[in-house]
Amino acid sequence: MNGMHDLGGMHGFGPVNPERDEPVFHHEWERRAFAINLAAGFLGRWNIDMSRFAREHMPPGEYLTTTYYEHWLYGLERLLVQRGLVSARELQTLRAQGPGPLKALGPEDLPKALRNRRAARMEDHLATPRFKAGDRVRTKNLNPTTHTRLPRYARDKVGVIDRDHGVFIFADEHAVSGQKVPQHCYAVRFEGRELWGPDAGPRDAVYVDLFEPYLEPAS
């Protein structure tokens, strides 16, 4: 979706403001918001692409005036109801009306949940690559109302395949249906001037990781 989250190339934000000796969390509520997000995700009712898609629904004005963990909180509340862990009434009143459909993971379950899960990579034999390193490609001009990982600034642009990362779950489909559709994912190199025009630096390039369905051969 062409949401507020798709920030690449926007002007007007001002300087980046790094904080010296920044703590991992700034407030106790951030710690708790982070942890309930992870713990609820471990229940398996949604995947990471659904999480991102849920956060992208935050209205643009709100997105820009809230902090990162508030985006997470917004997405979590949306998913809890959508995916049937909490009823709309429970979320509204913030009072439990009965036990949930799944059992919480305890501390003893965490080491396994936190370890490598090969969450997104799929077996190489599941898809034949259409492109190889060095191929010129053009990104499609796509504007789905659903989740996509093709940023607006990289649509309808010509680039070169830098490398084939292998086969991964196609995020766009995964966010909507949960189906694991295998697709090759490539690092595609775009020259700065292809993306931004003559004012871009002549020795600047942007590499974007793109799924095969976003790409077509360029002549």
Add this chain to the structure above:
Amino acid sequence: MSEHHHDHDHDHEHEHDDRPGEHGAPLTDVQLRVRALESLLVDKGLVDPKALDTLIDTYETKVGPRNGARVVAKAWVDPAFKQRLLTDSTAAIAELGFIGRQGEDMVVLENTPKVHNVVVCTLCSCYPWPVLGLPPVWYKSGPYRARTVIEPRGVLREFGVNLADDVEVRVWDSTAELRYLVLPERPKGSEGMTEDQLAELVTRDAMIGVAQVKAPAR
């Protein structure tokens, strides 16, 4: 965000609002909301408070950029490891025990005198947790996500990195499930240092690509 940002007394006992435009205002609504939501989930048996404490402790005290610094220092002193790191990054990093969520498929990018790599996530805040921990606020902020792809040299200058015109800048937008770690250049003057001493020099920002590693002043 606020013009008075730097005048502020950053007293960590005092919970201040960090929302743009409302700096300094009390933020009770989100605190209350998170507390109530956690209670709701605990009451429904969907989350376990002890598991929450463990998760917070893991990402606040155990996982962080010191892990990435170990990877970089080893690559600087061990050419065979560096070769493995650049060809199969995930496996090489796992040799040091750094595995897990948001680090399942790693790619290491080598900075050289002619190529400078810098990592961003324009669409959200993808970041290699097992080697760098959780991302800093600036990495997740509008300015960094908006500007790095369109004016990387301007962003780098703000971080104190001034690159010559003949140095190529490669910006890596983490739009899929690959996670990137920059292997910074080993600083001149660090020739006699041990791996442990080198690891001390490596900063988080250098591994994102917004800083260069400096040798200690003698």
